[in-house]
Amino acid sequence: MSIRPYQMGDEVAISRIYNHYILHSSATFEVEPLSAGQMQERIEKYTKSYPWLVYLLDEQIVGYCYASQYHSRDAFRHTVEPSVYVHQDFHGRGIGHALYAELLSQLAHTDCHTIISAIALPNAGSVRLHEAFGFTQVGHLAQVGHKFGQWIDLGYWQKTLN
Template sequence: MIRPVNYADAQQLLNIYNYYVINTDVTFDLEPTSLKAFQEKLHSITKDYPFIVYEENGEILGYAYAGKFRERPAYNSTLESTVYVKHNQHGKQVGSKLYTELLSQLKQTDCRVVLGVLTLPNEASVKLHEKFGFEKVGHLKEVGFKFNTWLDVGIFELKLA
């Protein structure tokens, strides 16, 4: 079931996110996020943007949301999307189902462009974005440093309007 997030979900969402912080380079956070910081982020995003979860038998298997790309007002119709799937739930199309719903909701807003900002290489995330029509429009080389490795970032763009 895909549904809007609620604040009672915060710990499950945080567990999903912190797995990626600790074990992967897909996020550039270097230390696990605290529950309080995650709750504040959740509150900040849900004031203005969609934030959805994929739940099965009471367990959250993934989540997706959109948020500001940048602070300046000229960017107000450009949003950045985020999708995380619980590390042991890949291959079940959870990310695709979340993206289908998130993009559907964004099409009902004044959002004109959605950006996916991905650590590269990341074949699964690249394939997910390309499946939905995102086009790679930028490649930033060695802009992040995690696990003693310089990492690239790809910028993928989807025009909704």
């Protein structure tokens, strides 16, 4: 296993992982799958300021994580929103935890001060992951997303870096 920064060409595997969540999960509120090209554009935009990491197992990308700007207004410039996705066949192996640990380590060496994570609820696994890293729940919005014919709540977890 290894974790490394995104490299050109990774967007194919990344988009496959993410598209599974788009099509089969409420973990993301996106509803249309992304092409590898669309994913590459997104990655290039985010990596101008923040890390985008992939997890390799036997040279196959089985997970990824990244940070993006929390909000476009300038006063939010020290606040990021993280995301982590693990291939559906590799859940429960500590991949998300390893990715998050590396992402938080890298963010600690930037001008990032606050990390705010939005979690579609219910999602016990994601809540456990965030709380294991010291995030605390700071908000809950009821029925703000609509996907698969049902209303979805959104919880907010926050961590301040030292």
